[in-house]
Amino acid sequence: MSRLIRPHVPTLKKMASYYLLHVTVAAAVAWMVTGSIWMALTLSLLEPTVQAVAYFWHEKLWQRLQTRSATDRPAIAPMKPVST
Secondary structure: OOOOOHHHHHHHHHHHHHHHHHHHHHHHHHHHHHOOHHHHHHHHHHHHHHHHHHHHHHHHHHHHHHHHHHHHOOOOOOOOOOOO
16 A cells, blocks of 8 residues: 555545445435435435545544644643742
């Protein structure tokens, strides 16, 4: 596997399972609305495909934000006793 894909394998697997779930739900809903299995399958593939790509980049953004906030936090120094 290339260096580009290897670090993203867990996210890609999660995205694939989410994609299958989304297509199944979308197809069921579209079938109930249209009454046509072929129309339902056609409609259910477009939107989840776009959502899967958006989800991947959403996950990457959240990972970057979490990493950045962890490195930007200053270490808390122990408090010195106050002399009176």
